[in-house]
Every structure is written in C-alpha cells, then in structure tokens.
Amino acid sequence: MDNCYYEKVGNKTTCIDNELPFSIPSKWMWIRLGELGLFRKGPFGSSLTKEMFVDENTLGRVKVYEQKNAIQKDFTLGKYYISKEKFAQMEGFVVNPGDIIVSCAGTIGEIYVLPNNSEIGIINQALMRIRLFVNDILNYFLLYFDFVLKKEANEKGNGTGMKNIPPFDILKKLLVPIPPINEINRILFFLRNINKNIDFITVEARSLNRLVELTKSKILDDIFGENSRYKSYYKQTQEKLENIASLITKGSTPTSYGFQYVDQGISFVKVENVHDYYIDHTTIRQFITVDAHEFQKRSQLQENDMLFSIAGTIGRICLVKTEDLPANTNQAFAIIRGYDKILIPSYLKWYLTWYLNDKSKLSGHGGGMLNITLNDLKKLEVFFPVNKNDQQILVDRIEKLMEVLSSIS
Numbered sequence: 001m002d003n004c005y006y007e008k009v010g011n012k013t014t015c016i017d018n019e020l021p022f023s024i025p026s027k028w029m030w031i032r033l034g035e036l037g038l039f040r041k042g043p044f045g046s047s048l049t050k051e052m053f054v055d056e057n058t059l060g061r062v063k064v065y066e067q068k069n070a071i072q073k074d075f076t077l078g079k080y081y082i083s084k085e086k087f088a089q090m091e092g093f094v095v096n097p098g099d100i101i102v103s104c105a106g107t108i109g110e111i112y113v114l115p116n117n118s119e120i121g122i123i124n125q126a127l128m129r130i131r132l133f134v135n136d137i138l139n140y141f142l143l144y145f146d147f148v149l150k151k152e153a154n155e156k157g158n159g160t161g162m163k164n165i166p167p168f169d170i171l172k173k174l175l176v177p178i179p180p181i182n183e184i185n186r187i188l189f190f191l192r193n194i195n196k197n198i199d200f201i202t203v204e205a206r207s208l209n210r211l212v213e214l215t216k217s218k219i220l221d222d223i224f225g226e227n228s229r230y231k232s233y234y235k236q237t238q239e240k241l242e243n244i245a246s247l248i249t250k251g252s253t254p255t256s257y258g259f260q261y262v263d264q265g266i267s268f269v270k271v272e273n274v275h276d277y278y279i280d281h282t283t284i285r286q287f288i289t290v291d292a293h294e295f296q297k298r299s300q301l302q303e304n305d306m307l308f309s310i311a312g313t314i315g316r317i318c319l320v321k322t323e324d325l326p327a328n329t330n331q332a333f334a335i336i337r338g339y340d341k342i343l344i345p346s347y348l349k350w351y352l353t354w355y356l357n358d359k360s361k362l363s364g365h366g367g368g369m370l371n372i373t374l375n376d377l378k379k380l381e382v383f384f385p386v387n388k389n390d391q392q393i394l395v396d397r398i399e400k401l402m403e404v405l406s407s408i409s
Helices: 067-071 084-088 135-156 168-173 181-224 290-295 345-363 374-378 388-408
Strands: 006-009 012-015 029-032 037-041 062-065 100-103 111-113 121-123 127-132 175-178 236-240 247-250 266-269 306-309 317-319 327-329 333-337 381-385
Touching (some): 062 084, 135 175, 181 345, 181 388, 333 374
Antiparallel strands (some): 006 012, 236 381, 306 317, 306 333
C-alpha cells in the first residue's frame, strides 16, 4: 500500500491508482481538475437570448462574450451587451480580466485568457469560465488543460454532429499531474525554446513552399504561356473550350427540388471533397437517393468529366474516375465533358491549372479569390498539339518536374 496514491474526501481515504492515466515523478502530485479553480459554464437555453441585448451605447450596459470571439482569439469583436438589471440576475456567469475562457460547444477547446484591459462581462452558453486559485501555475494549467480538452472531447464528447466539452462532473474529476513550481518553470522554459524553433521552421517552410509554388507556375507558363518554346516543336492549334467539349454545364442542389440528403446512397461531391485533383471519398458526408440522382441528370458525373470549381473556393480541379461513380455534384462545380476526343485528360487538367494561375496574376490576386464563370470557361482559348502523343510528351514532362517539386515541399 506504500506505493499507492490516496485521495481523502471528508473522512474517507481511497486508493486511486486505478484512475491514474500514467506514472509521474515522486515529487509530483495528482490533483482533481475541479480543485484547481472555479469552473462555470454559460447560461442555458432561454437564460440569454438576443431579445435581451441592448445597444452598445446604452448606459450601464455589460458586455456578452461569445463563442466566435474565443475561436478568433479576439474578445474585442463582441458587439452584444445586456442591461445592468439583467446582469444583476446573472452574476454566476461573470468573467473578469485574468479569467480563462474556453469554447465548449460547436468548435470546442479554444482557450483564451482575458487580458487585463478587458471589460467585465458575462459569457454565453457556448463558453466556460475558469478562475484559477493559484496564478503561478496558469501557463502550465493552460498547456495541460488544452491537452485534456482535446483528448476528452474525442473520447467522451457528446452532442450530435459536433463534439462538446464533457459534462462538469466528468471534467472536474479529471486528474492533473502537478510538478513543483521550479519544475513547472523548467518545463515552460523548455517548451518556449521548442516553440521558437517550431516558429522558425514554420517561417522557413512557408518560404520554401512559396518558392515551390512559384516554380510550378513557371513550369506551366513555360509549357502553355504565350512565349512557350514548346509551341514550335509540335503542330499546334487553338480552339475555344466550348468547341472542344461536347458539354460544359454545372451541378445543382437537390434540396432546391424537394430532395433531402441521406446518410447513405449516391455520393454528392462538393468543393471541400476535392484535393490534389481527385475526389477524396473519406471526406464526403452527404449523399442523395437514386430518385434524386435520376432527377438531376444534368449533374450526374461520368468517367473523365473534368470538374472546375466556380464558386466558393475557385479553381479546384478534379478528373472523375470510374471508381468515383455513381456521383452527383452541385452548382459550385463546372462539369466539362466530351473533351477527351481531342485532348487527353491530363493535358486539360494542367492547362486549366495554368489558366487559373495566369488569371490570378492578371487580376492581381496572386492565387487568391477570383471570379470565374461558366461562360469564362466556355470562351477559354486552349492551345494544344493536334497529335495526342505530343500532348502526352508535354504532360510527362510536366508531371516529372511536379513530382520533384512535390517531394521538396
């Protein structure tokens, strides 16, 4: 029994070895999370609604801290206030400078310490306030609590669709390993140095990635641009994309026609499901019925369809493969079909990538948000070798260079 950790609650002493998640050095101790500070979640349901809010210029108004401020790490953005009378009824939800605020619904686990110049206010129902008893362990607590939140949210989280912070009775009983204060300082010093190195590496990696992207753009410009030396090597022609493809259209949304999404069925492909020129089926969360699929014939996908996103995130490109079918898509995607009688799919894929980069440069966006319409794609002038074998030679050259750059980034 000498090697056992004990907990005393009232007159009862209990061995808690079976609760310990891992072993700690002999000079450390375990303590319940709830013993480190005061935990309080925001008001429930109708306790705080927008109907109770007052104008920010109202005398005696008190600020309401919202979840979106926690996510954005900026509590100066909140525009909602309540009256002093309403505030008097909600004293249990008050937050002061120095308090820790945690988002505990929707996007969970974002942690923020209210700065000293913050207004006194109250939290809404998506936030939790923590007021530590011992300020000396603040940074260590934040570090460990962040780890606990993310771990517990995944293992014990409840809620539909999005995880929530575990119920208070679970959260407060969680055990925290507390080292001596000099050990806390040593750990934080060590982590600060690691974070400095991580920050330095991150900056260098971003610079390298920018250089890689610039090089990729240069490669495509060298192949497809106005001054391309390759155009003199092969018999070239030029056509508008609408004259090359048999169909250029876009998808539609099933709910617009009275159909609902289902948990299983025909894959419904959205922009967020396309990465690196392919459909990532592990990210598809919405499906449609066979009836909805048949109704939306225009947006039924076929093998070798080229998808090009024209809404939301502009310029996501994807070649539809046999294993992607059956599938349907929405109006955020332009569907280019029947081009493969004249162009090999990979040639069009890289040409569209070059077109996107070139349009970004011309518009001054540098790869940012663009406005590309279905008509823009239809009128796009495509230069290409007449012979498909020559197209393949260019594609092979591009992909060999892109493979080298991808290994660098």
